Amino acid sequence: MRRFLLLLLLLALGAGAWFLFAPAGPQLETFVEIAPGTSSKGMALLLEERGIIRSRYAFDVVRLVKHGTLKAGEYRFDHPASVFAVYDRLRRGDVYYRVVTVPEGYNLFDIATAVEAAQLATRDGFLAAAHKNTPLVADLDPAAMSLEGYLYPDTYRFQRSDTPMTMLRAMVKRFRQEATQIGLTGDVHRTVTLASLVEKETPVAADRPLVASVMENRLRDKMALMTDPTVIYAAMLENRYRGTIYESDLQRDSAYNTYRHTGLPPGPICSPGAASLKAALHPAATDYLYFVADPRASGHSRFAKTLEEHQRNVAAYRQAQRAGGVTP
Numbered sequence: 001m002r003r004f005l006l007l008l009l010l011l012a013l014g015a016g017a018w019f020l021f022a023p024a025g026p027q028l029e030t031f032v033e034i035a036p037g038t039s040s041k042g043m044a045l046l047l048e049e050r051g052i053i054r055s056r057y058a059f060d061v062v063r064l065v066k067h068g069t070l071k072a073g074e075y076r077f078d079h080p081a082s083v084f085a086v087y088d089r090l091r092r093g094d095v096y097y098r099v100v101t102v103p104e105g106y107n108l109f110d111i112a113t114a115v116e117a118a119q120l121a122t123r124d125g126f127l128a129a130a131h132k133n134t135p136l137v138a139d140l141d142p143a144a145m146s147l148e149g150y151l152y153p154d155t156y157r158f159q160r161s162d163t164p165m166t167m168l169r170a171m172v173k174r175f176r177q178e179a180t181q182i183g184l185t186g187d188v189h190r191t192v193t194l195a196s197l198v199e200k201e202t203p204v205a206a207d208r209p210l211v212a213s214v215m216e217n218r219l220r221d222k223m224a225l226m227t228d229p230t231v232i233y234a235a236m237l238e239n240r241y242r243g244t245i246y247e248s249d250l251q252r253d254s255a256y257n258t259y260r261h262t263g264l265p266p267g268p269i270c271s272p273g274a275a276s277l278k279a280a281l282h283p284a285a286t287d288y289l290y291f292v293a294d295p296r297a298s299g300h301s302r303f304a305k306t307l308e309e310h311q312r313n314v315a316a317y318r319q320a321q322r323a324g325g326v327t328p
Contacts, residue, residue, distance in 0.1 A: 026051055029078045033160060036072040043090065045068055052082045072097070074160040091200045097157035099198065102171070104153040104273035105199045111151055111171075111271070121164045124166055129164035136172045140179075141189040147269025149192040150175045167281055191262050193271035195280035200229035201291075204299045208279035213286040214303065223289065225258040233269040295320030 032050050034043055040063055045055035053059055062083055065243035073095030098118040102111055112126040131146040193228035198211050219223055231249050235241035256265040290310035291301040294319050304310035
């Protein structure tokens with residue numbers, strides 16, 4: 001009888017050790033989202049149901065031994081682990097973050113698409129929130145019609161439980177940090193709008209103060225800015241952009257059409273980075289009124305003071321295009 005009881009005890013201890021120490025869980029990537037307010041027992045049950053641990057009771061034993069507060073959030077499991085390892089992850093709050101990268105020059109539509117790709121929110125839901133929550137920047141730009149221009153380019157890490165409002169707050173916070181660092185004061189609406197045009201017109205940081213000077217000079221002389229990115233943005237606002245600019249787009253009577261209307265558009269058309277914001281704050285002192293892409297230097301522009309000089313630059317650019325990009 002004693003031998004039998006001893007055998008049972010050894011079997012029980014072995015089973016207990018197996019439940020506690022033997023790795024379990026999925027071989028393939030599995031996500032488990034634990035909602036805020038879930039009890040420890042509820043977490044154990046959920047983990048068992050999803051196949052992350054073998055037994056909720058083993059998890060309870062570990063909780064009694066190790067104590068600690070378990071944190072809600074989305075967790076990613078991609079290999080078997082002991083119940084101790086799983087418990088430690090929840091105690092550390094080793095949650096899974098979804099990455100959203102906002103490059104310089106992204107507009108609201110681009111950012112919303114990136115957010116949806118990260119499975120954090122729907123594109124339409126994010127866009128609606130970006131138009132609704134203008135009070136986030138009311139002190140900076142009382143005229144803001146959306147948060148366009150104020151969602152700063154950066155790489156962000158969010159949890160799946162984060163809402164569009166949470167994400168917008170984080171992006172606006174980064175804008176404020178950068179604005180403070182570069183000394184953004186005065187008419188913020190105008191500066192950010194101008195910076196967004198500069199951002200879209202050139203990828204070369206060194207050219208941005210020159211591009212900003214062209215725009216300021218044209219604004220001073222009451223000349224239309226005639227920038228293609230604003231025409232594209234107008235088409236995107238009306239959900240009719242087809243990947244290129246057509247004559248009908250240039251003739252469209254939109255406030256963003258800087259071919260038909262003088263002055264700046266009603267607001268920013270993208271998220272400008274620090275270099276473009278600085279260029280808008282401190283344009284170069286020039287007499288330039290025109291610029292066009294320089295076929296000899298990728299990304300750079302050729303600048304001109306007169307229409308005649310500009311036309312020669314345009315002709316050289318078109319000739320280089322016809323020749324397959326070879327400098328004439």
